[in-house]
Amino acid sequence: MPGGATISFSCVDSSLSSLKNCQSYINTGMDIATRVALDLVESLNDVEEVSNMENVMLEYAAMDRELNHYMRAIEETMKRDKPENIPDLQYLVKEKFTALESKNSDSDLQRNEKYIYFKDQLKQMRKQFCLQSDNNDNEDIEQIDEDIAVTQSQMNFICPITQMEMKKPVRNKVCGHIYEEDAILKIIQARKQQKKKVRCPKIGCSHADVKRSDLVPDEALKRAIDSQNKQSWSTL
Structure with a gap:
């Protein structure tokens, strides 16, 4: 041109x-x-x-x-x-x-x-x-x-790491397991400093390299947990 x-x-x-x-x-x-x-x-x-x-x-x-x-x-x-x-x-x-x-x-x-x-x-x-x-x-x-x-009553809202009900659940895109966000991120950070990989904390899972980029918020589960807690409070 x-x-x-x-x-x-x-x-x-x-x-x-x-x-x-x-x-x-x-x-x-x-x-x-x-x-x-x-x-x-x-x-x-x-x-x-x-x-x-x-x-x-x-x-x-x-x-x-x-x-x-x-x-x-x-x-x-x-x-x-x-x-x-x-x-x-x-x-x-x-x-x-x-x-x-x-x-x-x-x-x-x-x-x-x-x-x-x-x-x-x-x-x-x-x-x-x-x-x-x-x-x-x-x-x-x-x-x-x-x-x-x-049903909701049968669902497991407990984090496999903290053994407490999750507040900010994140799902692992690789294996599908769910954890409390802060708990899994602390493990990832600690293992990173040790230059070691993170095995999925869910018992029986074979996924041995959990990365931060694998985690996505599970908004649906969070809403289900919040809904159940609201129902529990209204019953009380």
């Missing part, structure tokens, strides 16, 4: 930083959508509204994918052998971005980490509160039918 305006790579770096900030806004939006959906299940079990929130999550996932592709296109373009200014940088980024977008599929959105968390928490919430799943939710209905017989 002879004679075209040149674009400084320092300007691109600044723009890339701004895009990463946008990604944090998307993550915040997905967190809010998840909490709203859990509120709906807990209070009303409004199937239609919960379905709407799932659509919102998929829209956020699509935005996140597009943003990731754009940032990747910029980063890969900037790795090329380059002078300080390149006249056709915009064209090169667009070409790379278009190639990435051409490989899109709906399954990409369903593999979004926050969407997976959203679906898991909905399933856990329905199980915790013994609510039947929406008939249209075919992928979860069989599993929920198997689990629906589990």
